[in-house]
Amino acid sequence: MNIGFAGLGIMGSAMAINLLKAGFNITVWNRSANKCAPLASMGAAVADSPRALAERCDIVIAMMANPQAVQLVRDGKDGIIAGLTKGKGYLDMSTVDVATSIESARLAHDKGALFLEAPVGGSRKPAEDATLTIMAAGDQALYETSLPVMEKMGKKIMFLGETGQAARMKLANNLVMCGALTALCEGLALASASGLNTAQLLEVLDSGAVSNPMFRLKGPQIAANKEFPAAFPLKHMQKDLRLALRLAEETGQPLFATATINELYKTALSEGLGDSDFAAVSLIIRK
Numbered sequence: 001m002n003i004g005f006a007g008l009g010i011m012g013s014a015m016a017i018n019l020l021k022a023g024f025n026i027t028v029w030n031r032s033a034n035k036c037a038p039l040a041s042m043g044a045a046v047a048d049s050p051r052a053l054a055e056r057c058d059i060v061i062a063m064m065a066n067p068q069a070v071q072l073v074r075d076g077k078d079g080i081i082a083g084l085t086k087g088k089g090y091l092d093m094s095t096v097d098v099a100t101s102i103e104s105a106r107l108a109h110d111k112g113a114l115f116l117e118a119p120v121g122g123s124r125k126p127a128e129d130a131t132l133t134i135m136a137a138g139d140q141a142l143y144e145t146s147l148p149v150m151e152k153m154g155k156k157i158m159f160l161g162e163t164g165q166a167a168r169m170k171l172a173n174n175l176v177m178c179g180a181l182t183a184l185c186e187g188l189a190l191a192s193a194s195g196l197n198t199a200q201l202l203e204v205l206d207s208g209a210v211s212n213p214m215f216r217l218k219g220p221q222i223a224a225n226k227e228f229p230a231a232f233p234l235k236h237m238q239k240d241l242r243l244a245l246r247l248a249e250e251t252g253q254p255l256f257a258t259a260t261i262n263e264l265y266k267t268a269l270s271e272g273l274g275d276s277d278f279a280a281v282s283l284i285i286r287k
């Protein structure tokens with residue numbers, strides 16, 4: 001099976017490398033062409049447009065920053081859709097809104113191709129370790145065909161039904177994650193301001209009901225409150241909050257805490273922290 005991979009950012013690079021290591025025939029494309037070089041040196045072919053990627057592959061995977069980036073690589077004369085033909089598969093693993101996924105499915109179906117949305121849970125390290133959670137929805141036939149591919153990127157893979165269900169699930173997941181991370185930042189800020197030992201607070205949290213891998217991974221970094229190299233860029237988390245709030249409005253479900261947390265993330269963005277890790281919101285809280 002020939003696999004195309006568009007979008008070699010933090011997540012896409014690691015995921016594509018795992019597919020190469022698993023022995024798949026991989027062709028890559030990225031807007032900034034220099035990011036293709038490490039993959040090419042490991043044996044990947046490089047396409048000169050998303051269209052060329054789709055033309056030479058059976059399944060095209062996209063891992064783009066946001067809905068706008070998905071549209072830019074999907075549409076137009078050099079886009080993925082232009083290269084799709086009957087029976088091919090288009091697998092979008094980016095985190096986007098429901099409307100974007102539904103439009104991707106419609107465009108793929110118009111070409112006789114299949115579509116699957118498959119956003120992921122997990123960050124840089126789970127992407128490297130192939131332990132992502134993959135939430136898939138759309139054409140079940142493409143889910144079945146691409147399962148052996150997804151199994152080389154993730155450890156928990158779920159089929160959730162019709163297109164849109166995975167986008168909804170991913171947004172619900174991320175608002176929980178972001179809320180928990182923000183609470184951790186505030187707890188550590190309060191501990192520090194009160195003269196407590198922050199390492200001891202992390203120890204207390206880890207031995208209680210909220211013990212989790214994210215607190216263990218990011219806790220010491222937030223306690224130090226200095227360097228926040230991106231594993232999950234803050235600008236992408238604010239995008240997810242924005243999309244979750246839009247979904248909430250569409251469904252009539254108020255999200256009291258998420259709306260407030262979104263304001264915090266918007267402030268962090270306006271302070272130039274978009275390319276830092278989303279834990280850098282701690283710098284705003286402790287100001």
Ligand code: NAP
Nearest residue numbers: 007008009010011031032064065069094095123231232236
């Ligand atoms: P990233 O490192 O910022 O990479 C984003 C990718 O999108 C890059 O390939 C970038 O190309 C491309 N891109 C951005 N704007 C574009 C445009 N206008 N036209 C064409 N290409 C464009 O992001 P990431 O962290 O890998 O995240 C990718 C997706 O996964 C996002 O939807 C994010 O929400 C989601 N996600 C991320 C994490 C995480 O922890 N990082 C976890 C789960 C899900 P260039 O290289 O040219 O900039």
